[in-house]
Amino acid sequence: MSARADILSNIRRSMGVNGSERPRVATVEERLERAPRGVVVERGRGSKEERLALFVAQAKGALATVVEVESRAEVPAAIAAYLRENNLPARIRRGDDPRLEEMPWADTALEISFGKSDGKDLTAVNHAFAGVAETGTLVMTAGHENPTTLNFLPDYAIAVLDAKDVTGDYEDMWSKLRFAYGKGGMPRVVNWITGPSRSADIEQTMLLGAHGPRSLHVVIVKG
Amino acid sequence: MTAHPTSPRFKDNARQALDDAQLQKALGNVRVNFIERRAAVAAKLPEFEELRDSARDIKDHVLAHLDLYLERYEEAVTRSGGQVHWARTAAEAREAVLAICRRVGAKTVTKGKSMISEEIALNDAIEAAGMKAVETDLGEYIIQLRHEAPSHIIAPAVHLNATQVESDFRKHHTHLDPARDLSQPTQLLTEARTILREKFLAADVGITGANFLIAETGTSIIVTNEGNGDLTQTLPKVHIVIASIEKVVPTLEDASQILRVLARSATGQEMSVYTTFSTGPRRPGDVDGPEEYHVVLLDNGRSAMLGTEFQDMLRCIRCGACMNHCPVYHAVGGHAYGWVYPGPMGAVLTPTLIGVDKGGHLPNASTFCGRCESVCPVRIPLPKLMRHWREREFERHLSPATVRWGLGFWAFFAKRPKLYRLATGLAMRALARLGRTKGRFASLPFASGWTDHRDFPAPQGATFQDQWKARRNGRTA
Incomplete structure (x- = not known):
C-alpha cells in the first residue's frame, strides 16, 4: 500500500471511521465554506481613527518607526527625508506596484532600481496590502509589484500603507484578501510583518537585525 | 545528532x-x-x-x-x-x-x-x-x-x-581576524x-x-x-x-x-x-x-495516538510554555531528557515516538505541580498524560524492583485504613521523638534520595489525618 493510503487508513482505523460518513464530510465542507471567525478581539473593534491610532501604537511597540503623510504625492519626499535622517545613501529598490508607480519620484533626488534584491541593497520600498491594528502588523503579498526579497534582504525595509487598508483584526484582513483574490485563492506568499528582524538566541537578550532588516519604517498615507 | x-x-x-x-x-x-x-x-x-x-x-x-x-x-x-x-x-x-x-x-x-x-x-x-x-x-x-x-x-x-x-x-x-572583538x-x-x-x-x-x-x-x-x-x-x-x-x-x-x-x-x-x-x-x-x-x-506514530488516551497530545502547537514553567526543566535543562522533545510535552511525546522502554523515565521526571497544564495554550492535560505513561510503565514491569516493592508495601497499608493510621501514627511519634532536639534529620534509612541533598524535617507530632480529625471536631463542637 502507498504511504498515503496507509496513513489515511491508520487514521481511520484509530478513530473507527471509514472516511465516507456523510455527517463528517458535511461538517468539514461546511467549516471550509463558512470559515467561522471564532473569538473576536475587542481591541480591534474601534472606529477608523481608533484603528489607525492602535496600528501606529502597536507597530511602534514592535519597534517599527512610523510616519504619516496626507497624500500619496508626499511619499517620495517622506522616504527621502527618512534616508537623510539615517545617513543613508539616496537609493532605493522597489517593484512596479501601480500605487508606487504613480508617485512623483522625479521630484526627489532618489536613485531607483527595480525588481528583486540580490542581497546588496541597503534600502527597499514595498507597498503593503493591508495593516492589522490589533498587533501593528503589516500584510505584504508576493508578486512582481512587491517582490518578497525586498521585505527581507535590505538592512532598511520601508513599507507604504494606505490608512484605508488598516483593518481592526486578522479576520477583517482575510475578508479583504478573499475579496481581492477570490475565496480559496491565495497570493503565493502573504507576509505578516510586525517590527524589524530580531533574535534572543544569545542569553535571552533581544537584538535587532538577525537576518532580515535591522529597521522597519512604515509610511502611512492618510488621504 | x-x-x-x-x-x-x-x-x-x-x-x-x-x-x-x-x-x-x-x-x-x-x-x-x-x-x-x-x-x-x-x-x-x-x-x-x-x-x-x-x-x-x-x-x-x-x-x-x-x-x-x-x-x-x-x-x-x-x-x-x-x-x-x-x-x-x-x-x-x-x-x-x-x-x-x-x-x-x-x-x-x-x-x-x-x-x-x-x-x-x-x-x-x-x-x-x-x-x-x-x-x-x-x-x-x-x-x-x-x-x-x-x-x-x-x-x-x-x-x-x-x-x-x-x-x-x-x-x-577561522578565516576571520583572530584579534576581532566578540x-x-x-x-x-x-x-x-x-x-x-x-x-x-x-x-x-x-x-x-x-x-x-x-x-x-x-x-x-x-x-x-x-x-x-x-x-x-x-x-x-x-x-x-x-x-x-x-x-x-x-x-x-x-x-x-x-x-x-x-x-x-x-x-x-x-x-x-x-x-x-x-x-x-x-x-x-x-x-x-x-x-x-x-x-x-x-506520520511517525501519530496516527496510532488517535483514539487513545494520548490523543490530546496531538493538539500541541510547540510553543514551549510547558518547559518554560516546569521546575524540573528549570533544574536540569533540555538535554537531560535525552532526545528531541524536552520538558513536560517531551515527557509525554518521547515514550510515544521512541518507546516506553527507552523514554519511560521522562514521565517520572515531574512533580505534578500542574504549571504546564495551567499555561498550555491548547489546554493539554500534561500531568494526566504523564500519569498514563507511569501506569503503562508499571503494567509492563518496566519500573525498578525497589519502586514496585515500595508501591506494594504502601498499597498493603493503604488498603487497610486502620492499620495505615496505626502504623503512620506510631512512625510519626517515633520520628518526632528522635528528631526533637534538632528538629530535622541529616540522614534516614530508606530515604537517602531525599537526605543526600537536604535535611528531612522532623514531624511535629500528630499525623495529618489526626490533625484533620481534631480540627473538624473542633469546628463542629
Missing part, C-alpha cells in the same frame, strides 16, 4: 546537569524571562483565556476529522502547483527529502528551524548524502557548530552563555548574519518546518523572529516543507485564532515578527520565490 536517545539514562543526565555550573547559569534566564513576559502579554489581552479554549476546540475538531482535512489539504496544495509527499516513518521522510535534493543536484541546503527535522535526524542524512546542511536560525546555527541537539523547542541554544558562543565562533570562523552579543549576531547571508544566497534547496498547514488553501505557515525562514524558502530554486500530519487546520481564520495564543505563550510577544503564509511555487510574472514547492507529510 539525536539519532541515539540518551533518555534511558535520564537520572545520570539530570545529575550531571545539576553539577554543570555553565548550564545552571544559563537556565537562570529561562526561570525569569519567559515566565514574566508571557504573564505580562497575556494580561494585556482580555480574550486570552477564551482564545485558549478556541485554540483547543479547533485542534480537537481537526483531530476528529483529520483524514478528511488531510485529503482537502493535499488537493489544495496540488491545485496551487505544489506537491505532497506522504511519509509513514522518519526513514521515508528523509528519503523523500533526499530524492528531491539529488534530483536538482543540490550542494548546499539551508534550513529554517524545524523540530520535525530533529525528529527525523535530517541533517545527518543530508551530510551522509554528500550535501551540506546549514542551519540558519541563530540558535540552531550555534548548536550545529557544537554538534549538539536543541535543548529547548523554541530557544535551541538556551543552555549556552555568550562566552561559549564566542569560543565556538572563534573555533569555526565581547558583545551584537558582535556575535553580526558575525553570524554575515556568514549566513552568503549561505542563503548560495543554497540550492531551502527546508523549513511548518507551524500550521491550511486545508482550505493548501498553505503552509512558518513563524520566526529572525526572518531566516523566509530567506531559506525564498532564495533557493526549491522549497521543501517538512511537517507532521497533525499540523493541519481548516481555515485562515482558524490559524489566526491559534496564532494569537502561540507567540504570547512562546516568547511573550503580541505577535512574532514574521508570520509567513506560503502557497505553492513561483507564479507567472513573479520575480522571486522558489520554482518548486514540496511538502513532506510525516
Whole structure:
C-alpha cells in the first residue's frame, strides 16, 4: 500500500471511521465554506481613527518607526527625508506596484532600481496590502509589484500603507484578501510583518537585525 | 545528532546537569524571562483565556476529522502547483527529502528551524548524502557548530552563555581576524548574519518546518523572529516543507485564532515578527520565490495516538510554555531528557515516538505541580498524560524492583485504613521523638534520595489525618 493510503487508513482505523460518513464530510465542507471567525478581539473593534491610532501604537511597540503623510504625492519626499535622517545613501529598490508607480519620484533626488534584491541593497520600498491594528502588523503579498526579497534582504525595509487598508483584526484582513483574490485563492506568499528582524538566541537578550532588516519604517498615507 | 536517545539514562543526565555550573547559569534566564513576559502579554489581552479554549476546540475538531482535512489539504496544495509527499516513518521522510535534493543536484541546503527535522535526524542524512546542511536560525546555527541537539523547542541554544558562543565562533570562523572583538552579543549576531547571508544566497534547496498547514488553501505557515525562514524558502530554486500530519487546520481564520495564543505563550510577544503564509511555487510574472514547492507529510506514530488516551497530545502547537514553567526543566535543562522533545510535552511525546522502554523515565521526571497544564495554550492535560505513561510503565514491569516493592508495601497499608493510621501514627511519634532536639534529620534509612541533598524535617507530632480529625471536631463542637 502507498504511504498515503496507509496513513489515511491508520487514521481511520484509530478513530473507527471509514472516511465516507456523510455527517463528517458535511461538517468539514461546511467549516471550509463558512470559515467561522471564532473569538473576536475587542481591541480591534474601534472606529477608523481608533484603528489607525492602535496600528501606529502597536507597530511602534514592535519597534517599527512610523510616519504619516496626507497624500500619496508626499511619499517620495517622506522616504527621502527618512534616508537623510539615517545617513543613508539616496537609493532605493522597489517593484512596479501601480500605487508606487504613480508617485512623483522625479521630484526627489532618489536613485531607483527595480525588481528583486540580490542581497546588496541597503534600502527597499514595498507597498503593503493591508495593516492589522490589533498587533501593528503589516500584510505584504508576493508578486512582481512587491517582490518578497525586498521585505527581507535590505538592512532598511520601508513599507507604504494606505490608512484605508488598516483593518481592526486578522479576520477583517482575510475578508479583504478573499475579496481581492477570490475565496480559496491565495497570493503565493502573504507576509505578516510586525517590527524589524530580531533574535534572543544569545542569553535571552533581544537584538535587532538577525537576518532580515535591522529597521522597519512604515509610511502611512492618510488621504 | 539525536539519532541515539540518551533518555534511558535520564537520572545520570539530570545529575550531571545539576553539577554543570555553565548550564545552571544559563537556565537562570529561562526561570525569569519567559515566565514574566508571557504573564505580562497575556494580561494585556482580555480574550486570552477564551482564545485558549478556541485554540483547543479547533485542534480537537481537526483531530476528529483529520483524514478528511488531510485529503482537502493535499488537493489544495496540488491545485496551487505544489506537491505532497506522504511519509509513514522518519526513514521515508528523509528519503523523500533526499530524492528531491539529488534530483536538482543540490550542494548546499539551508534550513529554517524545524523540530520535525530533529525528529527525523535530517541533517545527518543530508551530510551522509554528500550535501551540506546549514542551519540558519541563530540558535540552531550555534548548536550545529557544537554538534549538539536543541535543548529547548523554541530557544535551541538556551543552555549556552555568550562566552561559549564566542569560543565556538572563534573555533569555526577561522578565516576571520583572530584579534576581532566578540565581547558583545551584537558582535556575535553580526558575525553570524554575515556568514549566513552568503549561505542563503548560495543554497540550492531551502527546508523549513511548518507551524500550521491550511486545508482550505493548501498553505503552509512558518513563524520566526529572525526572518531566516523566509530567506531559506525564498532564495533557493526549491522549497521543501517538512511537517507532521497533525499540523493541519481548516481555515485562515482558524490559524489566526491559534496564532494569537502561540507567540504570547512562546516568547511573550503580541505577535512574532514574521508570520509567513506560503502557497505553492513561483507564479507567472513573479520575480522571486522558489520554482518548486514540496511538502513532506510525516506520520511517525501519530496516527496510532488517535483514539487513545494520548490523543490530546496531538493538539500541541510547540510553543514551549510547558518547559518554560516546569521546575524540573528549570533544574536540569533540555538535554537531560535525552532526545528531541524536552520538558513536560517531551515527557509525554518521547515514550510515544521512541518507546516506553527507552523514554519511560521522562514521565517520572515531574512533580505534578500542574504549571504546564495551567499555561498550555491548547489546554493539554500534561500531568494526566504523564500519569498514563507511569501506569503503562508499571503494567509492563518496566519500573525498578525497589519502586514496585515500595508501591506494594504502601498499597498493603493503604488498603487497610486502620492499620495505615496505626502504623503512620506510631512512625510519626517515633520520628518526632528522635528528631526533637534538632528538629530535622541529616540522614534516614530508606530515604537517602531525599537526605543526600537536604535535611528531612522532623514531624511535629500528630499525623495529618489526626490533625484533620481534631480540627473538624473542633469546628463542629
